[in-house]
Amino acid sequence: MFSGLSAFPLTPMNEHGLDEAAFARLIELLVAANVDSIGVLGSTGNYAYLTMVERARVLRLAVEHAGNVPVIAGIGALRTRDVLTLAEDAQSAGADGVLLPPMSYQKLSADEVFGLYETVAHELSLPLCVYDNPGTTQFVFSDELHGQIAQLPNVASIKIPGVPGDAAEARSRVDRLRAQIPSRVTVGVSGDGLAANGLNAGCDAWYSVIGGVFPATALAITRAAQAGNAQEATRLSERLQPLWQLFSEYGGSLRVVAAAAELRGLVERPCLPLPLKALSGEGRHRLAELIDELELS
Amino acid sequence: MFSGLSAFPLTPMNEHGLDEAAFARLIELLVAANVDSIGVLGSTGNYAYLTMVERARVLRLAVEHAGNVPVIAGIGALRTRDVLTLAEDAQSAGADGVLLPPMSYQKLSADEVFGLYETVAHELSLPLCVYDNPGTTQFVFSDELHGQIAQLPNVASIKIPGVPGDAAEARSRVDRLRAQIPSRVTVGVSGDGLAANGLNAGCDAWYSVIGGVFPATALAITRAAQAGNAQEATRLSERLQPLWQLFSEYGGSLRVVAAAAELRGLVERPCLPLPLKALSGEGRHRLAELIDELELS
Helix, strand or coil: CCCEEEECCCCCEECCEECHHHHHHHHHHHHHHCCCEEEECCCCCCHHHCCHHHHHHHHHHHHHHCCCCCEEEECCCCCHHHHHHHHHHHHHHCCCEEEECCCCCCCCCHHHHHHHHHHHHHHCCCCEEEECCHHHHCCCCCHHHHHHHHCCCCEEEEEECCCCCCHHHHHHHHHHHHCCCCCCCEEEECCHHHHHHHHHCCCCEEEECHHHCCHHHHHHHHHHHHCCCHHHHHHHHHHCHHHHHHHHHCCCCHHHHHHHHHHCCCCCCCCCCCCCCCCCHHHHHHHHHHHHHCCCC | CCCEEEECCCCCEECCEECHHHHHHHHHHHHHHCCCEEEECCCCCCHHHCCHHHHHHHHHHHHHHCCCCCEEEECCCCCHHHHHHHHHHHHHHCCCEEEECCCCCCCCCHHHHHHHHHHHHHHCCCCEEEECCHHHHCCCCCHHHHHHHHCCCCEEEEEECCCCCCHHHHHHHHHHHHCCCCCCCEEEECCHHHHHHHHHCCCCEEEECHHHCCHHHHHHHHHHHHCCCHHHHHHHHHHCHHHHHHHHHCCCCHHHHHHHHHHCCCCCCCCCCCCCCCCCHHHHHHHHHHHHHCCCC
């Protein structure tokens, strides 16, 4: 489950609530595209902006519509207490795995983060992916800490925030991490713009934002890398440079993929919770052109 | 209300719930000490870790025990929808003002932050303090944005994260901000270690973490500065240097004041929500000695 293309869909919502029908359609889109797993309630799924009840509902919808595609449920929360509840919800809803970020308001210490994973890992009966994303959690993992957490029961994968742009450096970054963790623990790359690099450098999985809205485009890159055709994976990713450029200009991927889902008619506008706003104006116009020109799908 | 010493108490809790009795005692301690206002459910009050129901309960307890001391209620939340609900709760509970941070999971843009304040300011019937704290919100206000927000209805104060250590630079920092905002809007300093500098530089208020657990110590500094005795305010603050040193060594003030409240017997141990942990080991030992040596109270 923690290998290949893991697609992370949006959770479409507005000020009145979830758009359950649109969410179910997004899941069905990913199933039809044949992604390797679906990661719901990740950062792209706006887990942090939903109530516990809304999250349980989203997860049940995902499992209901995912068919045979494994569902990974984000269980991040500020409190350990809530993470444990979400882990139970994931188990009872029939999720296949869980994804746990060290979400913070007060920046966490390494000791606090280890304590969180230790508590949760011992309570779990599902495989867990460690979600390393300093951009949203404000926590920077050391490889040493990754190594300690990876020894805990049920830890099965690590979602790393990215790899260096240089191929040799990317490989050495992945190798350094692998040297700290058991071989049963997979490594998955995120940060879509460098995902081809990550896969070419030996990452087992791509935890993918664009995979949630353009699964065919993300799968083409993934399958090329998996077939050992590094050059083709790189070429397909470099073709998308104008899209990666939008991500970096507009504060990350979320506002761009939200606009993309709106433009494709997959969700209604708005689909993000205020104060967040999807890409608008000139950036949105460029995005609409890119979707056509690059035949994103 | 947004001047003098505003004391920010902890909200004592554990994995089972709030410690309401201890919270009420903290409020009574502040009332007895004669602080100028009480800021509940700020960062020190762990607002981000509580449910909406728990927050409403904490606020009602604060108002019930605060007597004639004005109560400022933190209404920060990730979603605008929840901030509006919390603003209504604050009004119906009888709070005197509200404090609003641009809390984030996805880093916010200036446009999104302005949109949040604009929406809330127009719905409010209480004075609002803008809470500028990049350390927990990941958002850095420009003075220009402060100026735009300060023009909105009901905006009455700005809580700035600190001032430079140099007296002249501190004054010029406060003056630069004042040049952007209407004169009805007060400026309050936070970051306890530089609060004396801030007050000496012309800040109207100290939004104080140590004021929540050592109100007499914080009041002595505040009153000296208010009386124009800058030198005495500085001396009293410099005396506390070993305490400021603990703050910087242990990831901020929260874990230290939580341990201080535990050591003083004001709250039970633990009083922070996991995964957060109060100061322990060697740091806690140094803190216990400091409380005695510096006669913190």
